[in-house]
Amino acid sequence: MTTNQLVQQIKKKQSFLCIGLDVDLNKIPPHLLKEDDPIFAFNKAIIDATHHLCVAYKPNTAFYEAYGLKGWKSLEKTIRYLNEKHPEIFTIADAKRGDIGNTSTMYAKAFLEDLAFDSVTVAPYMGKDSVEPFLAFKDKHTILLALTSNQGAFDFQTKSIDGKELYKQVLETSKTWENSQNLMYVVGATKAEFLADIRQIIPDSFLLVPGVGAQGGSLKEVCKYGMNTQVGLLINSSRGIIYASKETDFAQAAALKAEALKKEMETEIKRYLSID
Numbered sequence: 001m002t003t004n005q006l007v008q009q010i011k012k013k014q015s016f017l018c019i020g021l022d023v024d025l026n027k028i029p030p031h032l033l034k035e036d037d038p039i040f041a042f043n044k045a046i047i048d049a050t051h052h053l054c055v056a057y058k059p060n061t062a063f064y065e066a067y068g069l070k071g072w073k074s075l076e077k078t079i080r081y082l083n084e085k086h087p088e089i090f091t092i093a094d095a096k097r098g099d100i101g102n103t104s105t106m107y108a109k110a111f112l113e114d115l116a117f118d119s120v121t122v123a124p125y126m127g128k129d130s131v132e133p134f135l136a137f138k139d140k141h142t143i144l145l146a147l148t149s150n151q152g153a154f155d156f157q158t159k160s161i162d163g164k165e166l167y168k169q170v171l172e173t174s175k176t177w178e179n180s181q182n183l184m185y186v187v188g189a190t191k192a193e194f195l196a197d198i199r200q201i202i203p204d205s206f207l208l209v210p211g212v213g214a215q216g217g218s219l220k221e222v223c224k225y226g227m228n229t230q231v232g233l234l235i236n237s238s239r240g241i242i243y244a245s246k247e248t249d250f251a252q253a254a255a256l257k258a259e260a261l262k263k264e265m266e267t268e269i270k271r272y273l274s275i276d
């Protein structure tokens with residue numbers, strides 16, 4: 001999917017919501033455990049109930065890898081279902097990969113070619129040759145960890161080296177890489193106050209922003225400092241949406257949570273932009 005197609009979806013739906021499909025068998029409604037593939041049954045119900053409210057889905061691959069081959073099959077069924085039924089929706093494999101060049105090429109093939117996700121999250125710390133293999137895929141996106149939502153982000157990412165914070169060096173240096181137009185960046189909603197500085201360096205890039213909902217980040221603050229003329233934000237919520245109920249109404253309950261966030265997004269779009 002091109003960035004332009006993503007922007008068109010945001011305008012059409014007046015939403016920049018990304019729903020995280022982080023499926024934990026201990027948290028899903030017990031009646032689903034009788035299904036052949038409880039993870040896929042859960043995801044399908046959530047997707048069917050929420051697809052009109054969001055522009056992206058983000059399965060975190062850890063929640064599938066934890067269940068071995070079965071989990072990988074559930075991930076594959078989920079992405080195939082999304083690509084077949086809702087090809088207009090942007091898909092993110094939150095896998096946080098990155099390795100020496102030839103290994104990164106294999107990771108990129110796995111997520112962008114075989115599973116056919118639109119994007120994959122990548123850690124920047126092995127540098128240019130570990131990220132460029134992902135960037136080589138046309139109309140696919142590499143979402144680089146810039147400033148993460150967790151407390152540990154302050155251990156390294158905000159530390160100054162030669163007078164500049166490491167996360168800023170990641171942003172600046174990555175702009176010089178081949179096919180850098182295919183880059184997006186992860187910035188945690190819990191770090192909204194950093195967004196003004198971040199926008200000075202990457203005014204036009206899309207940001208994937210996890211951390212609203214369960215981690216307590218503020219959607220309003222993220223929009224205040226992070227929205228650009230094309231919106232430029234995909235705000236993710238996982239647990240805050242998908243685990244709204246453990247009963248048979250779980251998908252409807254998830255849709256209500258998603259709708260509440262989407263309404264807030266509509267307000268923010270109206271506040272800062274006049275897109276239609």
Ligand SMILES: O=c1ccn([C@@H]2O[C@H](COP(=O)(O)O)[C@@H](O)[C@H]2O)c(=O)[nH]1
Binds near residue numbers: 022
């Ligand atoms: O900085 C980061 C990078 C990734 N994540 C991931 O996003 C979701 C957040 O889930 P919630 O349940 O809405 O808290 C999850 O998959 C994380 O691994 C992040 O939180 N922060």
